[in-house]
Amino acid sequence: MxxxxxxxxxxxxxxxxxxxxxxxxxxxxxxxxxxxxxxxxxxxxxxxxxxPGLDLKQRSLLTIAAMLASGAAAQLDFHIEAALNAGLTPNEIVEAVMHCVSYAGFPKALDAMFVVMKVFNERGIQYEER
Known part of the structure; x- marks a missing residue:
């Protein structure tokens, strides 16, 4: 392998x-x-x-948006953790999910936001909307 x-x-x-x-x-x-x-x-x-060409933060942001849009919420927790470790802030992650509402729809964005909430809770991240 x-x-x-x-x-x-x-x-x-x-x-x-x-x-x-x-x-x-x-x-x-x-x-x-x-x-x-x-x-x-x-x-x-x-x-x-x-x-080369994109850093891990940028790739993570793209991955979150693509997974959300395709309805792959079951894999999203892995990628939310990866995005945080790559340097995306909690606010950037939440904003990315919110931005996708008009492109992917409310059901997929809500599913994704619940995954974000779960990961933030597991990691002890206190998110405050700005």
Whole structure:
């Protein structure tokens, strides 16, 4: 399973999520489907996130918007944590979700906001609207 893109992907993920979150996602998937585990590391993180041109904050912001718009709320907690670790502020994350209301709709934005609230609560983040 080891490849240059896989190793790059793991390096990026280690910057973005906790070891616990990484293990809960990648290591769990390795037990069930090693090929899928390799793909979720190599492609988005080893091939895309590691490219020059955008920093991790910008990529995280784009990922949140894309996941929200596609209705992928089940994966959003991983990416909210990654966005915080990449340097996005709680206010930037909330504003990104609010900005998507007119493009993705209220149901998807509300689902995403509940995920944001859950992650903030888990991390002890007190959000105050500005």
């Amino acid at each position: 080891e490849s240059n893109r896989y190793n790059k992907g793991i390096e990026v993920l280690q910057q973005m999520v906790s070891e616990e979150r990484l293990n809960a996602t990648v290591k769990q998937m390795e037990k069930f489907s090693p090929d899928m585990a390799r793909l979720i590391v190599e492609f988005p993180y080893g091939s895309l996130y590691s490219r």
